[in-house]
Amino acid sequence: MTTTEQSYNVYEDRCPTRLVLDCLADKWALLILDLLQGGPARFNHIRRDIKSISQKVLSQTLRRLERNGLISRTIFPTVPVTVEYALTPLGRTLTDTVSALTHWAEQNMDAIFAAQRAYDERDAG
């Protein structure tokens, strides 16, 4: 309807933007990007910081972010081997937006929980 200047329509199936959102609109991906704003981090460091993420999902998400050019993966031949993940320049252009999302979540938590309680009471009554 209101696509005045955009040549892409986000709602269109097969729209490339949708493919991008498929990668970004993910809880773990956002948390990882947010974490890496604080500087490079290693696999087990991320795993310990983002509590309750499983190793499988962490490695899958890191690989997806790497494939999309948002983070880099550097192997240092130490003993034991060290693998460092860091934001790429492209990834860094995204962090303001990611921060905005997490900050919004923090600031509006109370309103959201109030809404949940109201909904659940309505539902029960």
Add this chain to the structure above:
Amino acid sequence: MTTTEQSYNVYEDRCPTRLVLDCLADKWALLILDLLQGGPARFNHIRRDIKSISQKVLSQTLRRLERNGLISRTIFPTVPVTVEYALTPLGRTLTDTVSALTHWAEQNMDAIFAAQRAYDERDAG
């Protein structure tokens, strides 16, 4: 830690912010919020606009967004019945961030697809 204003750590398990992200960090939720910026919409209208969303997931996502106070659900006793979904004031405070995400996706699509090609070629070679 520093409980001056924020006492939450996004990476902490059981952090309430994480519960909020569980709701927001979802492709369909973001697309629906983005769509509703253009004004209220009915169930089948959203369904037709956001192509390839299934009815089940659409109704589940709408209900979750409603429960979290981001959208409202209004039933008009017409024939057949009309159900209108619209952003709440709380939901409207989120739309700037959502727009930022979708715009970022549109603007950086090409870089992302280039990164994907580079990754896949590296992988194949």
Add this chain to the structure above:
DNA sequence: AAAGATAGTTTCCAACAGAAACCACGGAGA
């Protein structure tokens, strides 16, 4: 009478997520 519109729910199956075990490598301690 049958089709079409409204807004969903239900059913079924495939895909995905998470927990735990396992792997390979080498260093350190008993």
Add this chain to the structure above:
DNA sequence: TCTCCGTGGTTTCTGTTGGAAACTATCTTT
């Protein structure tokens, strides 16, 4: 030497979720 600890993952298994299609229910149109 033998076992555990650390690195960074992969594999396996199982429970949850996602998506496609069919079904519900009500009323209008053809």
